[in-house]
Amino acid sequence: KSHIIIGAGILGASAAYHLAKAGANVTVIDRKDPGQATDAAAGIICPWLTQRRNKAWYALAKGGAAYYQTLIRELEKDGETKTGYQKVGAVSLHTDPVKLEKMEERAATRRGDAPEVGEITPLSPDQTLELFPPLSKEYASVHVSGAARVNGRELRDALLRAAEKHGAVLVHDSAELLCQGDRVTAVKAGGKQYEADSVIAAAGAWAGELLKPLGIQLDVKPQKAQIVHLQLEEEETGKWPVVMPPNNQYILAFEGGRIVVGATHEDNIGYDLRVTAGGLNEIFEKALAIAPGLSDGTFTEARVGFRPYTPGFLPIIGQIPGIKGLYISNGLGASGLTAGPFLGAQLAKLALGQEVDIDLDLYDPAGAIEK
Template sequence: MSDPDSVAVVGGGIVGSAAAYHLAREGVGTTLFDRRDEGRATDAGAGIVAPATSSRTGSDPWFSFAVEAADHYPDLVAALEADGVADHGYASADLLSVAVDPDEVGAFETAKRRTERRAEEYGTPAPGTFEEIPIDRARELFPPLSGAERAMVYRDQARVDGRAFAAALREAGEEHGLAVERADVTGIETERVDADGATVSGVVVDGNDREFEAVVVAGGAWSGAFADALGVEIPVEPQRGQIVHLAVEADTEDWPIVSPFRHKYLVSWPNGRVAVGATREDDVGFAPRATLAGLHDVYGEALRVAEGLRDAEPVETRVGLRPVSRDGLPVLGRAPDVDGAYLATGHGPTGLTLGPYSGKVVADLVRGIEPETDRSAFDPTRFR
């Protein structure tokens, strides 16, 4: 398919908003259907954009794609600002990796060696942008830090407010003709073209048939609802993440992201706000609610890592349902047997890192442009 006249994008999170923005920017008639589900992962995530520090070592394709995704952000931000959208929620930030307790030192040393290997093999993080530092220096960068064993600082990383960034993409897209509707897409209409395949003819929106030449399914954890219509397995399940936001009486704008070694993080934002998260809860279904156990886990880790936050005021709890695929990798590409159907989901806990770039990749595919990036590990056909 080459530059279809009409495209429906299902899902207004960061992936769907990015796909819709890029399509509209290229002059493609695009409608974004945003049901605004409670618990959408984009709205809850803390937004660490730092693939070079990720512990995900089992997938070189994921890491390569994540590096490209992080590099895509500055260009996309520049484009948004050129479109007149300045409130996008993206900013550069340093990242502080800390081994707080002695039992984390082994993981710290493994991460340090991994960083050095990645710098040598991939050129990221760039030489000179990371180093081990004394704990006293780490506390100067992040004053609430507890006593700790080891610390590394990674410069030139980034943080993004997913809710703000997705809104910025939609706002800029509307400047290019994007139509945004708050509506529920309940089905995808197809027409059989031969014994082996079909083509998209439209979508069902709030019970009404709407004609479209192509559809992008970017429904996050809810994407599996379209598996039968497309004749393809979409093994994506919700993983619940609970995040708390704290108010502190300090100038937090330049505080670094803090990443310890027990699957939690602290992300500081301007105006005295620190986000702490997140739980990773599987087999919870579509239940975007906070729990006593989850909050206990998050608050306990906040005090373990940053005892200086003990007087912080809890001001908000966010709960997101991350779309986690069966193999932990994104589901990104053409539906195998339906011409004009595309999938962009399954990003799990790294949706805010990968999402905008994934949206661009799938927008290119819709327009008949084969992206230069290697996405073979993410192809939906791997589940056949």
């Protein structure tokens, strides 16, 4: 049987890896749109401190964070050691002792069925500063040792390379779906036709346009995010924890003095790839208030990505209703690097007709299809 995957962001790359590893015949077709979410993403893997109450969403984020342990091990067995994943821990900052205590409680409760949270340690402002020197002096924090950061580009590429090792074929082109009756039969790309027993649509913010010719109106919206990269003179930054400030921004340190700060959340402006004055101003204003020590960092680049959102900010996964052989996952939103590898593994199982590890009723694609 042959399987085609459309889109090679984190979701498509993971589905490709799992399918190819299971011995399936896989072709991945990706257009490499500028604004691919995976390419711009920050990379925080720390879902356990969230105040979001949606249980269906949390189950995916939690499952996704846990799945990283298995995935990274499997990739290493396949010779992929440059996965971009590092368990560096996270500090969640606050100045209010009550809020800090609540944070600690939340993490402790959630650790009950998520041992990967690791150690939870309240830190004084001095202790916090020691772990992340550019921070302002007034923040105490809760440190969570199981938190990680992942370079989306590197993980995506590691998954695709490993998929290729297991026989997957990668095609750089724009794909169109072809159906006969109530079944998807092939994909057209670059003047070529690829016959398919199953197709996985992992097209991120562009999935609406992919399904439209089939008469399906998928409600997926792009949320624009701008994000900034800085280079510090200090280069021993590889072990610095992820910083989660009280506002909706974050700061990540990678090896060699690279710092990533962001990001904006811009709705209803479509696929606008511009880096704007207002966007940069918002990022710098918030980041430098939290970490004034970053002021001397060299601005190296700003990236723009489109987070794919489906209704209720809840991901979807399953078969497209009424079209046999066509599977989709979408709506990974702001936590797609966390949930993406796990959901990709579930997509592979769906395409192979295997039992999945999640309750599909909670993420029914029908909920995102306009009648």
